Amino acid sequence: MIGVIDALRGVSRTAVTAGVTAAAVIASSAAAAAAPVMVLYNDRVVEVSRTLADPDDLWVIPDDLTRISGFALKGNRICLDRVCVPAPPNGDVRIVRSGQTWISMTELARQLKQAVAVDAERGVWSFGDVPATRASFLEAALAPDFTLPNRQGQPVRLSDFRGKKVLLVTWASW
Amino acid sequence: MSVAQDTGGLPAAEPWYERAKATYTTLVDATHRVSSLYNLVNVPSAVWIDEQGRILRINEGTYSRRIFLGGKFYIGTEDYTPAVRDWVAKGPASPFVWTPQQVAAKVRRRTSDEALAEPTFKLGVYFFQRQDQDRARLHWKRAEELSPDSWNYHRQDWTFTDDGSSGRNWTEKRDALGDTPYYEPLDLPSVNPPPPDAVDVGRPGSTPVPR
Numbered sequence: 001m002i003g004v005i006d007a008l009r010g011v012s013r014t015a016v017t018a019g020v021t022a023a024a025v026i027a028s029s030a031a032a033a034a035a036p037v038m039v040l041y042n043d044r045v046v047e048v049s050r051t052l053a054d055p056d057d058l059w060v061i062p063d064d065l066t067r068i069s070g071f072a073l074k075g076n077r078i079c080l081d082r083v084c085v086p087a088p089p090n091g092d093v094r095i096v097r098s099g100q101t102w103i104s105m106t107e108l109a110r111q112l113k114q115a116v117a118v119d120a121e122r123g124v125w126s127f128g129d130v131p132a133t134r135a136s137f138l139e140a141a142l143a144p145d146f147t148l149p150n151r152q153g154q155p156v157r158l159s160d161f162r163g164k165k166v167l168l169v170t171w172a173s174w
Numbered sequence: 175m176s177v178a179q180d181t182g183g184l185p186a187a188e189p190w191y192e193r194a195k196a197t198y199t200t201l202v203d204a205t206h207r208v209s210s211l212y213n214l215v216n217v218p219s220a221v222w223i224d225e226q227g228r229i230l231r232i233n234e235g236t237y238s239r240r241i242f243l244g245g246k247f248y249i250g251t252e253d254y255t256p257a258v259r260d261w262v263a264k265g266p267a268s269p270f271v272w273t274p275q276q277v278a279a280k281v282r283r284r285t286s287d288e289a290l291a292e293p294t295f296k297l298g299v300y301f302f303q304r305q306d307q308d309r310a311r312l313h314w315k316r317a318e319e320l321s322p323d324s325w326n327y328h329r330q331d332w333t334f335t336d337d338g339s340s341g342r343n344w345t346e347k348r349d350a351l352g353d354t355p356y357y358e359p360l361d362l363p364s365v366n367p368p369p370p371d372a373v374d375v376g377r378p379g380s381t382p383v384p385r
Binding site: 040045115119122128129138140144146149150153164167169173 | 175176177178179180182184186187188189190191199200201202203205207208209210211212214217218219220221222223224225226227228229232236258261262265274277278281283286289290292293294296297300301309313316326329330332333339
């Protein structure tokens with residue numbers, strides 16, 4: 001499994017061993033241009049051209065954070081609907097380098113208890129669901145919404161069927 | 175609403191949809207997103223969802239009829255479709271509708287490893303879709319380690335091996351289940367019991383499917 005790490009665990013290790021020095025390491029490496037990465041989020045595949053060179057964490061600019069995940073920087077918090085994480089300036093989640101704000105999507109994921117897998121060699125990051133958004137399913141038995149293509153390639157959203165009974169059946173050709 | 179859990183996408187699913195002459199909503203789910211969202215680990219699985227988006231049944235093996243696999247081996251039941259029809263006719267008064275407590279008890283809970291398996295499997299799909307089979311299998315193997323109970327992850331992966339999705343790998347893993355059923359059992363009163371000597375291959379201790 002060379003080159004493949006579980007980013008969430010990697011982040012945890014970084015936090016324990018490096019602590020506040022992590023930001024300093026990033027500062028020294030920020031000048032190096034990082035290669036574009038691909039980010040898998042829900043069913044989106046998003047190419048991100050601007051990142052900080054950091055083998056353990058994925059740093060993106062706020063616009064890309066929103067483009068990837070829907071989360072947005074609002075004041076000193078990062079929020080999606082009612083799910084928010086504190087993001088004070090120059091904290092673990094948010095730093096400023098040469099006037100540019102950067103958000104650590106991996107640290108954000110750690111605080112959200114969101115699973116992350118990465119293929120470090122190929123520069124592909126893959127994010128799981130945010131647990132806080134799963135409470136309505138796990139605790140209130142509400143059907144999680146999704147959008148998937150039909151056979152004509154048109155997007156179909158489950159919640160567009162409100163007002164009707166739905167028998168949702170999974171199957172496979174294999 | 176039928177959702178193909180198929181990394182191969184539309185080319186894999188379309189022949190089956192055509193043969194079924196499907197008139198219902200037919201979707202293609204290359205990353206197994208629906209299984210992940212509803213914590214399902216096998217196919218076919220069904221979820222009953224009412225007009226307000228509330229789940230009424232979930233997490234059970236749902237063949238729409240009993241299918242005999244040569245001789246006395248079978249999967250599925252004749253009782254499932256009548257139960258669905260009963261729900262459609264009677265709504266919440268149907269005896270097949272579960273209480274919210276029953277639903278909550280039936281929803282599969284994921285471990286942190288199983289939660290990590292989902293983005294890991296997705297990494298594999300990403301490389302598979304870019305014709306990098308070796309890289310895909312690397313991540314799928316990892317997803318299988320993280321989520322050993324996911325038949326979907328295992329069988330999707332085995333599809334692309336010589337052994338196939340229901341070959342020796344599958345037989346061995348299914349036989350190793352012990353007392354754990356291959357499908358979560360259907361909680362339905364049986365109106366059409368199977369013949370006395372019939373063997374449900376979804377149950378533990380049953381003989382492997384003849385191949």
